Amino acid sequence: MMRLAAAMLLSLNTATAADLQPFKDAGPYVPSPQSVVSDMLRYADVSANDFLIDLGSGDGRIVLTAAKVFGARGFGVEIKEDLVKRANEAAQKEGLADRVKFMKADLFKTDISQATVITMYLLPDTVNMLKEKFLGELRPGTRIVSHDYPLTGWIPEKYVQMDLEDKVQISGVTTTLIYLYIVASRAACASTGTTCRSRT
Numbered sequence: 001m002m003r004l005a006a007a008m009l010l011s012l013n014t015a016t017a018a019d020l021q022p023f024k025d026a027g028p029y030v031p032s033p034q035s036v037v038s039d040m041l042r043y044a045d046v047s048a049n050d051f052l053i054d055l056g057s058g059d060g061r062i063v064l065t066a067a068k069v070f071g072a073r074g075f076g077v078e079i080k081e082d083l084v085k086r087a088n089e090a091a092q093k094e095g096l097a098d099r100v101k102f103m104k105a106d107l108f109k110t111d112i113s114q115a116t117v118i119t120m121y122l123l124p125d126t127v128n129m130l131k132e133k134f135l136g137e138l139r140p141g142t143r144i145v146s147h148d149y150p151l152t153g154w155i156p157e158k159y160v161q162m163d164l165e166d167k168v169q170i171s172g173v174t175t176t177l178i179y180l181y182i183v184a185s186r187a188a189c190a191s192t193g194t195t196c197r198s199r200t
């Protein structure tokens with residue numbers, strides 16, 4: 001008993017402040033319609049050379065489609081264990097498990113430096129909270145595709161708006177937006193103030 005209490009005290013002492021914070025809910029589970037997934041991957045020009053990370057991966061459809069259709073590798077990070085299990089099972093079933101995996105983790109605490117493409121369908125405030133993480137961890141040239149919500153102050157490389165009936169049950173309207181950004185270096189962002197893009 002004493003030893004268990006001591007071990008707990010020790011682990012509390014060694015945990016970082018970040019470990020002790022409750023995770024931030026970046027959005028409920030609402031899957032992107034498959035047609036939007038295809039468009040997101042097409043606009044980002046995903047290929048077999050890419051390593052794609054989906055932040056809040058739900059049932060894994062974006063990473064699975066990137067691997068199956070475009071030959072990419074990657075992973076999804078998701079806070080809900082049942083969705084992580086479902087996505088890993090789908091990867092096994094479709095013969096993609098050597099190229100993709102899904103992890104139960106907090107997206108804010110996940111190392112994303114390996115990505116050449118980031119995808120996300122998250123709440124608007126969350127998307128904007130990630131800007132510093134993107135600039136700190138992603139290499140210049142990395143593509144970021146966001147379903148519906150923009151990175152405020154960043155100029156998108158492409159921006160597409162369309163009407164989709166499938167979206168009515170998700171957001172109450174047919175409007176669907178896809179934003180593609182290309183990460184600039186921190187220096188390029190600083191020199192353009194709040195406006196951040198590569199190739200300026």
Ligand SMILES: C[S@@+](CC[C@H](N)C(=O)[O-])C[C@H]1O[C@@H](n2cnc3c(N)ncnc32)[C@H](O)[C@@H]1O
Pocket residue numbers: 023024025026027028029030031032054055056057058059060061062077078079080083105106107108120121122147
């Ligand atoms: C709108 S769904 C998008 C699912 C998938 N990316 C898609 O587009 O089909 C957002 C997902 O993010 C997950 N999520 C929310 N907060 C998270 C966090 N802090 N870390 C990891 N996943 C999170 C939710 O459980 C949910 O499955």
